[in-house]
Amino acid sequence: MHTLQFQGRDITSIEDFTREEINYILKISKTMEPIAKKGSDMLKGKILANLFFEPSTRTRLSFEAAMLKLGGSTIGFGDVENTSVKKGENLADTVRTVENYADIIALRHPLEGAAKLAAEFSKVPVINAGSGSEEHPTQALLDLYTIEKEKKKIDGLKIALVGDLRYGRTVHSLAYGLSQYNIELTLISPDSLRMRREVLRKIQTKIPVTETQNLEKIIPQIDVLYVTRIQKERFPDQAEYAKVKGVYRIDLETLSNAKKDLIILHPLPRVDEIAAEVDSTPQARYFQQVWNGIVVRMALLALVLGSIK
Amino acid sequence: MHTLQFQGRDITSIEDFTREEINYILKISKTMEPIAKKGSDMLKGKILANLFFEPSTRTRLSFEAAMLKLGGSTIGFGDVENTSVKKGENLADTVRTVENYADIIALRHPLEGAAKLAAEFSKVPVINAGSGSEEHPTQALLDLYTIEKEKKKIDGLKIALVGDLRYGRTVHSLAYGLSQYNIELTLISPDSLRMRREVLRKIQTKIPVTETQNLEKIIPQIDVLYVTRIQKERFPDQAEYAKVKGVYRIDLETLSNAKKDLIILHPLPRVDEIAAEVDSTPQARYFQQVWNGIVVRMALLALVLGSIK
Amino acid sequence: MHTLQFQGRDITSIEDFTREEINYILKISKTMEPIAKKGSDMLKGKILANLFFEPSTRTRLSFEAAMLKLGGSTIGFGDVENTSVKKGENLADTVRTVENYADIIALRHPLEGAAKLAAEFSKVPVINAGSGSEEHPTQALLDLYTIEKEKKKIDGLKIALVGDLRYGRTVHSLAYGLSQYNIELTLISPDSLRMRREVLRKIQTKIPVTETQNLEKIIPQIDVLYVTRIQKERFPDQAEYAKVKGVYRIDLETLSNAKKDLIILHPLPRVDEIAAEVDSTPQARYFQQVWNGIVVRMALLALVLGSIK
Numbered sequence: 001m002h003t004l005q006f007q008g009r010d011i012t013s014i015e016d017f018t019r020e021e022i023n024y025i026l027k028i029s030k031t032m033e034p035i036a037k038k039g040s041d042m043l044k045g046k047i048l049a050n051l052f053f054e055p056s057t058r059t060r061l062s063f064e065a066a067m068l069k070l071g072g073s074t075i076g077f078g079d080v081e082n083t084s085v086k087k088g089e090n091l092a093d094t095v096r097t098v099e100n101y102a103d104i105i106a107l108r109h110p111l112e113g114a115a116k117l118a119a120e121f122s123k124v125p126v127i128n129a130g131s132g133s134e135e136h137p138t139q140a141l142l143d144l145y146t147i148e149k150e151k152k153k154i155d156g157l158k159i160a161l162v163g164d165l166r167y168g169r170t171v172h173s174l175a176y177g178l179s180q181y182n183i184e185l186t187l188i189s190p191d192s193l194r195m196r197r198e199v200l201r202k203i204q205t206k207i208p209v210t211e212t213q214n215l216e217k218i219i220p221q222i223d224v225l226y227v228t229r230i231q232k233e234r235f236p237d238q239a240e241y242a243k244v245k246g247v248y249r250i251d252l253e254t255l256s257n258a259k260k261d262l263i264i265l266h267p268l269p270r271v272d273e274i275a276a277e278v279d280s281t282p283q284a285r286y287f288q289q290v291w292n293g294i295v296v297r298m299a300l301l302a303l304v305l306g307s308i309k
Numbered sequence: 310m311h312t313l314q315f316q317g318r319d320i321t322s323i324e325d326f327t328r329e330e331i332n333y334i335l336k337i338s339k340t341m342e343p344i345a346k347k348g349s350d351m352l353k354g355k356i357l358a359n360l361f362f363e364p365s366t367r368t369r370l371s372f373e374a375a376m377l378k379l380g381g382s383t384i385g386f387g388d389v390e391n392t393s394v395k396k397g398e399n400l401a402d403t404v405r406t407v408e409n410y411a412d413i414i415a416l417r418h419p420l421e422g423a424a425k426l427a428a429e430f431s432k433v434p435v436i437n438a439g440s441g442s443e444e445h446p447t448q449a450l451l452d453l454y455t456i457e458k459e460k461k462k463i464d465g466l467k468i469a470l471v472g473d474l475r476y477g478r479t480v481h482s483l484a485y486g487l488s489q490y491n492i493e494l495t496l497i498s499p500d501s502l503r504m505r506r507e508v509l510r511k512i513q514t515k516i517p518v519t520e521t522q523n524l525e526k527i528i529p530q531i532d533v534l535y536v537t538r539i540q541k542e543r544f545p546d547q548a549e550y551a552k553v554k555g556v557y558r559i560d561l562e563t564l565s566n567a568k569k570d571l572i573i574l575h576p577l578p579r580v581d582e583i584a585a586e587v588d589s590t591p592q593a594r595y596f597q598q599v600w601n602g603i604v605v606r607m608a609l610l611a612l613v614l615g616s617i618k
Numbered sequence: 619m620h621t622l623q624f625q626g627r628d629i630t631s632i633e634d635f636t637r638e639e640i641n642y643i644l645k646i647s648k649t650m651e652p653i654a655k656k657g658s659d660m661l662k663g664k665i666l667a668n669l670f671f672e673p674s675t676r677t678r679l680s681f682e683a684a685m686l687k688l689g690g691s692t693i694g695f696g697d698v699e700n701t702s703v704k705k706g707e708n709l710a711d712t713v714r715t716v717e718n719y720a721d722i723i724a725l726r727h728p729l730e731g732a733a734k735l736a737a738e739f740s741k742v743p744v745i746n747a748g749s750g751s752e753e754h755p756t757q758a759l760l761d762l763y764t765i766e767k768e769k770k771k772i773d774g775l776k777i778a779l780v781g782d783l784r785y786g787r788t789v790h791s792l793a794y795g796l797s798q799y800n801i802e803l804t805l806i807s808p809d810s811l812r813m814r815r816e817v818l819r820k821i822q823t824k825i826p827v828t829e830t831q832n833l834e835k836i837i838p839q840i841d842v843l844y845v846t847r848i849q850k851e852r853f854p855d856q857a858e859y860a861k862v863k864g865v866y867r868i869d870l871e872t873l874s875n876a877k878k879d880l881i882i883l884h885p886l887p888r889v890d891e892i893a894a895e896v897d898s899t900p901q902a903r904y905f906q907q908v909w910n911g912i913v914v915r916m917a918l919l920a921l922v923l924g925s926i927k
Contacts, residue, residue, distance in 0.1 A: 039354025044659025
């Protein structure tokens with residue numbers, strides 16, 4: 001077994017990782033659980049720059065909390081309104097500026113390819129915190145961590161992704177990640193929101209994939225149901241949005257035919273695709289995912305900054 | 310005397326505190342004065358999440374400074390524009406997310422009841438940093454601390470609240486707090502901005518309360534004059550605002566009939582309800598209040614997070 | 619030689635410094651280079667308040683990074699939208715509030731004179747982080763530091779400032795700073811953007827100054843070329859902006875006649891006044907300036923807060 005190398009590495013796509021590497025990240029994430037509770041000085045003196053060119057509460061605060069819990073500190077911005085970008089600066093220049101301030105950059109950007117471009121120009125490692133409709137690798141890793149933590153395995157599971165599989169970046173990254181494991185994947189969406197063809201083509205070479213519009217029929221066989229919000233802000237045409245909005249809504253009735261040990265995940269925020277009545281069922285795991293996001297991001301920060309070898 | 314219990318407690322309303330508890334908070338606040346000057350590691354590793362759904366400089370920075378001076382750190386947001394709320398997330402979900410990132414939450418929200426709702430859903434303690442026109446308990450505590458620090462007592466004082474007693478949340482919380490002491494309260498406001506009936510009814514059972522529109526006549530008897538801004542942004546009808554704007558303005562002439570040891574407080578920001586010429590009088594105490602806000606919030610954070618028993 | 623005194627001092631204008639003082643700041647900045655790389659606890663427990671009433675990525679993050687690298691922490695705001703200023707608060711009151719939260723204030727403000735006004739009211743030191751079109755002293759200091767670091771001297775150099783010399787605050791501060799040294803200064807700008815008369819008058823009493831519109835002709839003699847963005851947002855008349863936009867653009871052809879050891883500086887952000895092809899030439903030093911900004915600001919913070927005597 002060769003040594004895994006994370007120090008100084010960019011994390012722009014889940015596709016960059018082998019199964020062995022993903023497993024290693026999940027293993028290190030687990031060791032972060034107690035550290036997340038009591039804090040640490042592992043990254044004392046290190047600075048994370050959060051460059052969020054798109055609105056986010058969850059991911060930005062998660063990265064910040066992860067860095068703080070490791071003893072580091074954070075700088076950055078949460079919207080583009082009050083930045084040099086408004087003065088006409090391009091992303092490459094922003095990155096070549098911020099690399100002087102920080103030891104690592106987390107970047108969220110509305111354009112696909114933004115994280116890769118930033119990584120190309122940056123001397124410090126860049127973590128993709130969401131790029132357009134394309135990728136959200138740290139979300140995929142926390143999803144995988146949640147599945148393994150809750151089901152004690154990933155191999156052998158029947159996993160369904162439901163909702164917006166076209167514009168939702170989390171499902172693209174997750175599908176790539178899952179395709180490293182021996183799972184059966186079901187993709188449930190309205191026709192206009194089917195999984196992007198280029199993602200589908202790649203994952204189909206590795207795992208069995210079924211596409212359907214019928215959630216009800218498929219749910220009795222599923223072990224992990226991954227629900228996504230249909231994101232109004234990503235639709236070029238709002239009439240299209242109106243048509244598919246609310247087409248899948250998980251409530252107690254939906255769950256009546258589900259396995260007892262089904263787990264329901266959601267990258268959050270949710271609007272109404274999961275009814276509030278589901279929150280208190282044993283199947284609901286979407287708020288636990290939030291905690292898992294901290295430990296996974298702690299692992300990534302510690303690995304990339306070289307404090308874990 | 311039973312033991313006072315603060316660890317893990319939500320602070321959503323000043324009404325939740327007994328007089329004994331308020332006195333204890335003021336006592337701990339006093340012990341924070343030297344710590345506020347030289348810093349401390351009392352809350353090292355702890356994270357405060359500031360969730361400010363409404364504009365604020367003062368309160369947000371005050372909570373941040375308080376946390377930093379205790380060695381902790383802070384995350385959060387200062388406006389709602391760049392948050393998941395824009396994507397349609399409800400407050401309960403925001404709280405169940407953020408409780409994973411932080412050890413304690415300070416919440417400012419435009420809706421009454423928001424802090425109580427958040428506290429209900431949150432596993433970590435919630436401090437109300439201002440909810441609608443309803444309550445602002447940490448401001449009331451720092452007001453009480455200022456009065457006791459400056460006058461060496463609260464009991465026996467003649468205290469007047471002047472300005473907007475209807476929409477101003479600070480005066481509601483302060484009135485509740487003052488009603489725990491043996492004071493005489495005068496409420497001075499235009500008719501349209503009289504103290505809310507439900508507050509008045511409660512405090513009248515405990516202390517003598519006089520309502521008047523005449524500041525001039527009452528001022529010679531007053532020990533503590535608490536001035537508030539008439540808040541344009543809280544008026545449903547701007548014509549109403551125009552009518553009462555500037556009706557009470559404290560200047561040197563106003564003070565010519567006041568007691569020599571009168572103290573003037575104001576929750577700030579002020580616009581023109583206190584003339585700049587008053588700033589250099591010995592009566593002015595409103596900038597000292599800002600400092601007192603730090604030590605009181607330090608006390609609350611340390612108490613609720615259990616580092617002071 | 620008398621002792622230089624920085625502790626507790628406001629830094630509102632580069633004009634406040636003697637040549638001896640500037641040299642001392644540059645010397646201390648140099649000692650900050652290793653500390654900027656590995657971090658320090660020099661300012662542990664100290665708080666910097668960044669009050670940015672105007673958009674900025676670079677300067678705000680630079681101050682934050684500088685403070686964090688010295689072990690201190692930061693609070694503040696990056697735009698005026700979500701502050702008490704929106705409620706009508708004046709700058710003096712904001713400062714008299716924030717001085718209670720922080721040990722030092724960095725202020726950016728759209729109005730000239732804002733930093734001086736703030737310093738007058740503040741009990742804690744105020745650093746001008748850019749005031750209107752007037753001054754940007756910390757930028758001038760980092761420019762001087764960059765020149766000395768790259769050329770091993772400042773005296774004897776031929777230095778040209780090109781672009782917007784009227785609205786650009788950085789060139790005003792830099793011109794004052796350079797006038798303390800024995801240099802020859804060339805000012806290159808369109809007629810409508812010539813250096814402000816009051817600046818010109820002052821520096822002409824100290825150093826030889828030439829004004830020209832012809833960059834091409836002058837470039838072979840120049841040692842340091844300081845390029846500035848023509849700032850759309852500062853033009854009262856956008857038709858004026860359209861006329862001068864892009865009039866000076868540095869590309870490989872411009873450089874073909876330049877000295878081999880010319881260095882090109884730019885306060886950033888740039889738009890298109892320096893072509894991307896220049897970035898990889900040995901002359902380009904504008905991204906190194908960003909790093910230098912950190913060490914210079916670390917020096918200033920440490921000096922003003924008295925941790926270096």
